Amino acid sequence: MPHLPRPSRRAVLGALRCAPLAAYLAPLLPRQAAAHALVMSSTPEPGARLATAPARVTLRFNSRIDHGRSRMTLFGPDNQPHPLALAAETDPALVEAALPASLPAGGFRLRWQVLAVDGHITRGDIFFTVAGR
Amino acid sequence: MESLLDLYGFFSVVLQALLLLSRTVLLGSVIFWTLLVVPLGEAMPGAAHQLAGTARRLVLGAGLATLGFTFLAAALAVLALAATLDSGLGAVLGADFVRAALGAMAATTLLLLLARPEGGLEPGRRFGLLAAAAVLLGAAVAGSHAMARTESRAMLMAATFIHQVGAALWIGGLPALWLSFRLPERATRAVGQRYSPFAVAGVGLILLGALGFWLGYIGGVPAVYGTAYGAMAATKFILLGLLLALGGANYLLLHRLETVPAGLLRVKRFIESEMALGVAVLAIAGSLTSVPPARDLVDDRVTWHEVVERFTPGTPRLTSPSHQDLAIPAMQAQLDAEWQAAQQRQAERPQAFTPGEGLLPPRNAQDIAWSEYNHNWSGIVVLLVGLAALLDASRKVPFTRHWPLLFLILAFFLLIRSDPEVWPLGEIGLFESLRDPEVVQHKLAALLVLGFALAEWAVRLGKLTGRYRYVFPLSMLAGGALLLAHTHAIANFKELLLVELSHLPLAICALVGGCARMIELRGPDVLARRAAWVWPACLVIIGSFLLIYREA
Numbered sequence: 001m002p003h004l005p006r007p008s009r010r011a012v013l014g015a016l017r018c019a020p021l022a023a024y025l026a027p028l029l030p031r032q033a034a035a036h037a038l039v040m041s042s043t044p045e046p047g048a049r050l051a052t053a054p055a056r057v058t059l060r061f062n063s064r065i066d067h068g069r070s071r072m073t074l075f076g077p078d079n080q081p082h083p084l085a086l087a088a089e090t091d092p093a094l095v096e097a098a099l100p101a102s103l104p105a106g107g108f109r110l111r112w113q114v115l116a117v118d119g120h121i122t123r124g125d126i127f128f129t130v131a132g133r
Numbered sequence: 134m135e136s137l138l139d140l141y142g143f144f145s146v147v148l149q150a151l152l153l154l155s156r157t158v159l160l161g162s163v164i165f166w167t168l169l170v171v172p173l174g175e176a177m178p179g180a181a182h183q184l185a186g187t188a189r190r191l192v193l194g195a196g197l198a199t200l201g202f203t204f205l206a207a208a209l210a211v212l213a214l215a216a217t218l219d220s221g222l223g224a225v226l227g228a229d230f231v232r233a234a235l236g237a238m239a240a241t242t243l244l245l246l247l248a249r250p251e252g253g254l255e256p257g258r259r260f261g262l263l264a265a266a267a268v269l270l271g272a273a274v275a276g277s278h279a280m281a282r283t284e285s286r287a288m289l290m291a292a293t294f295i296h297q298v299g300a301a302l303w304i305g306g307l308p309a310l311w312l313s314f315r316l317p318e319r320a321t322r323a324v325g326q327r328y329s330p331f332a333v334a335g336v337g338l339i340l341l342g343a344l345g346f347w348l349g350y351i352g353g354v355p356a357v358y359g360t361a362y363g364a365m366a367a368t369k370f371i372l373l374g375l376l377l378a379l380g381g382a383n384y385l386l387l388h389r390l391e392t393v394p395a396g397l398l399r400v401k402r403f404i405e406s407e408m409a410l411g412v413a414v415l416a417i418a419g420s421l422t423s424v425p426p427a428r429d430l431v432d433d434r435v436t437w438h439e440v441v442e443r444f445t446p447g448t449p450r451l452t453s454p455s456h457q458d459l460a461i462p463a464m465q466a467q468l469d470a471e472w473q474a475a476q477q478r479q480a481e482r483p484q485a486f487t488p489g490e491g492l493l494p495p496r497n498a499q500d501i502a503w504s505e506y507n508h509n510w511s512g513i514v515v516l517l518v519g520l521a522a523l524l525d526a527s528r529k530v531p532f533t534r535h536w537p538l539l540f541l542i543l544a545f546f547l548l549i550r551s552d553p554e555v556w557p558l559g560e561i562g563l564f565e566s567l568r569d570p571e572v573v574q575h576k577l578a579a580l581l582v583l584g585f586a587l588a589e590w591a592v593r594l595g596k597l598t599g600r601y602r603y604v605f606p607l608s609m610l611a612g613g614a615l616l617l618a619h620t621h622a623i624a625n626f627k628e629l630l631l632v633e634l635s636h637l638p639l640a641i642c643a644l645v646g647g648c649a650r651m652i653e654l655r656g657p658d659v660l661a662r663r664a665a666w667v668w669p670a671c672l673v674i675i676g677s678f679l680l681i682y683r684e685a
Contacts, residue, residue, distance in 0.1 A: 036281065036425050062429040063281040069228055071218060093283045113217055118281040119210050119230025121217060
């Protein structure tokens with residue numbers, strides 16, 4: 001999970017604080033941006049505690065994904081980014097990647113970014129923990 | 134580049150709304166020109182010639198705007214994607230949405246080239262304009278939500294296509310219809326009567342498309358109040374109902390009640406209101422492009438019980454929480470601690486956000502109390518404004534014509550209380566605080582309220598005439614439309630959604646109130662007398678909603 005930049009925190013707090021003051025104050029409402037592609041299911045599941053590291057990660061989205069312009073990166077216990085090579089497309093809504101053969105025990109963050117074919121960019125994180133052997 | 138990503142979500146929605154607006158007017162004007170004006174030439178060659186020039190200029194203007202907004206929307210997405218992928222532009226340019234945008238730009242350019250020559254519209258050019266318009270619409274569908282769906286894709290693409298054809302037929306043709314009122318009365322009435330079948334067909338296609346959206350994107354009543362997509366779609370539907378009422382009144386005035394006094398002027402005023410509401414509907418449509426379909430969001434939906442609970446009137450909070458309770462370092466420490474805990478919970482659920490999007494911080498009880506106090510007192514002020522304006526409309530209490538001065542209280546309130554951490558309540562100095570864009574926004578808002586209050590007061594006193602009279606109603610209309618054209622959290626953040634649900638009635642009231650005040654100012658008298666009661670009533674409703682506003 002990226003740490004919330006301070007200006008964004010203030011913006012969201014501001015939205016909650018002074019949201020519907022009056023209709024004509026609408027331009028003052030800083031709001032969260034949004035997009036379309038949502039993870040409908042994943043392997044591993046978010047927050048999963050696994051005895052052994054999975055061989056691959058699989059994300060199923062609610063949208064058709066442009067695989068050539070999507071990315072997955074694994075952050076390990078050392079918090080260093082390890083880009084993953086996406087598997088060839090077999091299903092337009094499915095994004096898969098093989099994980100490195102030996103993952104150490106610890107907490108992992110899978111950062112994904114996809115481009116839906118309607119042009120919307122979405123990012124997200126899946127956290128999971130490998131207990132080790 | 135980080136700045137670009139911060140702005141990406143917001144500007145992509147604004148550009149989408151502007152693009153929808155310009156494209157709808159472009160397509161509507163092409164249809165008006167080719168299918169209404171050309172046949173009119175057989176019966177009224179003079180009027181048709183004049184109207185053809187008007188429609189042609191509209192096509193050129195809306196075409197240039199469409200070309201520009203299409204380019205800007207695509208360019209913003211390309212730059213954002215290239216930045217997030219850390220790759221060159223070349224790798225991004227082959228994306229489907231870029232190809233759809235290039236197709237739309239090519240079709241728009243063809244429309245501009247075909248519309249450029251002056252003079253009569255020969256059959257070949259007429260067919261070319263319609264064909265290019267169809268290609269433009271096809272390219273728009275290729276870059277829409279429907280294209281990315283995994284289920285019911287063909288049905289949703291068809292629904293998108295016919296929905297937008299319907300919008301072009303009805304809403305998109307309104308500027309050309311409005312401009313036809315420059316013609317002699319007999320010709321204007323003939324144009325209006327010929328326009329009716331287009332509008333009726335447009336309504337049918339809009340509803341047919343909406344049925345497809347209901348099946349493909351919403352899927353059930355709980356999604357309507359439980360998700361941002363559903364709530365916005367419902368608001369769009371309510372505005373569509375208002376548009377239908379105006380359109381129905383125009384139909385009667387043009388076809389059944391031809392002898393009603395000032396009938397055509399009434400039609401013109403209703404068309405102006407239709408255009409204002411049409412802009413709001415397209416603003417919602419632009420906003421909807423940033424939200425995942427309701428059908429896909431099954432977790433954390435707002436329940437009906439929560440909606441009822443939030444809207445059940447309670448005792449307004451009229452006592453300010455102590456400013457000491459809002460000590461920023463203490464609040465920040467609490468926020469940070471809660472944030473850490475929230476991270477753990479959120480890790481167990483799939484998340485998604487747009488690059489540059491901030492995440493929702495945890496809430497603070499004192500902060501909520503501060504906010505509720507601000508809203509509830511603002512509600513009292515707006516309620517008083519509405520009641521005073523109602524008394525003024527009765528013309529029995531002369532001093533109530535000074536009601537705009539009540540808005541000065543709101544401006545002062547906003548100036549003082551919107552940012553508790555900065556001057557004059559907080560420890561941060563005024564000039565230092567102005568480095569924060571949000572503080573600048575709040576201070577500008579106070580000045581904006583001050584400006585339109587003084588402008589409306591001057592109008593009441595007869596010291597301000599001409600177009601300045603429209604400052605107040607245009608502020609209401611702009612506020613209502615902008616309230617609808619913002620972006621939304623991608624997931625179902627319940628608290629944001631509940632706040633949003635309280636915005637929607639305010640937006641509708643602001644739009645209706647703005648239209649009514651416009652009609653009151655522009656006449657005819659028979660409409661103005663009724664409209665004079667409508668907009669103060671809208672202010673009373675807005676004030677009442679603010680008075681019962683709660684965040685928990």
